[in-house]
Amino acid sequence: MNKAFRSRRGDSSYIERLIYRLKNNISPPQLITAVFLVLITVGAILLSMPFASSTGQSIGLLDALFTSVSAVCVNGLVVLDTGSAFSVYGQVIIMILIQIGGIGFMTLGVVIAILLGKKIGLKQRLIIQQTTQSTSAQGLVRLSLYMVLIVFLFESIATLVLTLRWESEMGLGKAAYYALFHSISAFNNAGFALWSDGLSRYVGDPIVNFTILILFIVGGLGYIVVVDIFRKRSWRKLSLHSKIVLLATSVLFVIGFLLLFLLESWNSATFGQLTLWERIQAAIFQSMTPRSSGFNTIDIGSMLAVSQFLLIILMFIGAASGGTGGGIKTNTVVVLILATINTFRGGGQIHAFNRRISEDTVMRALAVVISSLCFVLLITILLTITENMLEDHFLEVLFEATSAFSTTGLSMGLTSELSNAGKVIVTITMYLGRLGPLTLAYALAQKKAKSKIGYPEDHILIG
Structure with missing residues (x-):
């Protein structure tokens, strides 16, 4: 009996030592990568359960995994229609995954820890810094609290506005539920919608258009910028990061709006049946949605090829660093x-x-x-092979690959028709796109070793 007791005690000590080593040796990027995987796995298991499906039968593990990755990585690409394929339970699971994935698991953890009276250590602060992409480790706990407050404030106001707008159409209960779902999806730049045509039915509705627009613009700017604006309230006092983000966002919006308005005005399949005011709203919405929101008020597949290519460029650029959007970030381009x-x-x-x-x-x-x-081009090549599109539809494949990597969620229709191999490729793309190239590189990199060799400088011809 004593021997058995010592054995159990030894096993317990070994586990404790293992946990201690993992806790102290794993880097913040590695922890972020691991937690994302755990959250995705839990989401996939829940979504594969019969109760998550509208038919009462499992949607299958692969489709559940795809949806879970898309929700956690706030992407919005779907292989199944969210409104019809999932039950209310399934939709609520998706909504929770979007919220956690958008605001960040560490931010929520900090708020919970503060409420419980726990202290936030250096390790936790480094993780917060990595997830928020903050340039300084100072004031991160306060930033986390601001982030949660911003999320609650904007999502609550938007839910109230959309509830009042949809009450006459759906009734109070359903209107409130739809309003909450789309507010969370919009603020976190997820792009999940409960209608199969996205928000196309509201192309001329200024209340829906501008409520959703404000949500994903604020979410795309990033919490650091929003907090900076709230604190400084003066352009001169804003940080360099905030100034670059605001300037780049404005320039990209003006360019996108003007080009889309001029180009699609010639397209009878999109702007042809719209009034001037509806065209303006549609152009404003579509010029901002590639920044990573994923919503659409016109059929993306019916747009002109040049307009679709413009959306590809805007998707690749994406939103701002520290925001809920994806892409290479406006800061990077500037x-x-x-x-x-x-x-x-x-x-x-x-x-x-x-x-x-x-x-x-x-x-x-x-x-x-x-x-x-390089990664987007590689995924494009792989999808042309798996989806048997070696001779045509290249723009369509490039569009989906860019959308998946930039966590935008816009689609020309290919995603819903993906083969199993294509679903796996796009799933991996969404995950890596959400983590970001640098975060993934840091997670996999070994400790830096200073070179003991100094090489002589030489010149290479450029251009």
């Missing part, structure tokens, strides 16, 4: 543009708004763009 302009001017310091941008930041931005571009 840094590379500034570096390019600086090179044309003959070099020197790269700067913006009287602030110098470090060379390390430029190299990180270049690494993100190159790795992301």
Whole structure:
């Protein structure tokens, strides 16, 4: 009996030592990667249960995994119609996964810990810094509280507005449920909708259009920018990050709106039956939705090829760092543009708004763009093979690959017709797109070792 007791005690000690080692040796990016996988797995298991399906029969593990990844990674691509394929239980599970995936599991954990009177250690602060993409480890606990407050405030107001708008159509109960679902989906830039045609039926409805629009714009700007605006309330006092994000967002919006309005006005399949005011609303909505929201008020598959290619570019750029959107981020693009302009001017310091941008930041931005571009092209090639589209439909495949990687969720119709191999490829793409190239690289990288060899400098011809 004593021997058995010692054996159990030894096993317990071994487990405790193992947990201690994992806790102290695993890096924040590795922990983020692991927790995302756990959350996705739990979501997939729940969604594969019969009670999550509208028919009472399991939708299958692969489709459940695809949906879980899309929800946790706030993507929005679906292989099954959310409104008809899932029961209310299934839809609520999706809604919860979107909320946790969008706001971040660590942020919710910090709030819970504070409510329970627990202290937030250095390890937890580093994880918060990684998930929020903050440049400083100071004030992260307060930032987490602000984040939860911002989410609650915007989603609550939007839910109330949409409930009042839809009450006459659906009744109070259903209107409130639909309003809550779409508010959470919009603020977290997830793009899940309970209608098979997205929000196309509300293409000319300013209340629905602008409520959803405000939600995913604020979510895409990022909590750091929103908090900075709330605190400073002056353009001059804003941080460099906030100024770049706001400026880039405005420029991309104007360019996207003007081009889409002019191009699609020639398209009878999209703008042909709309009034001028409806066309303006549709152009505004579609110019912002590629920033990673995934909602649509016109049929994406019916748009002109040039308009679809423009959406691909906007999707690839995505939203701002630290926000709920995806893509390579507007900050990244601005840094590379500034570096390019600086090179044309003959070099020197790269700067913006009287602030110098470090060379390390430029190299990180270049690494993100190159790795992301290579990955999207690789996924496009793989999908053309698995979906038997080697001779045509290249733009359609490129669109879906970019949408999956940038966690946008817009689709030209290919996703719902994917083969099992294609579903696996897109699932992996959504997951890696949400983590981001740098986070994944940090998670897999070994400890840095300084080179003991100094190589002589040489020159390579460029251009």
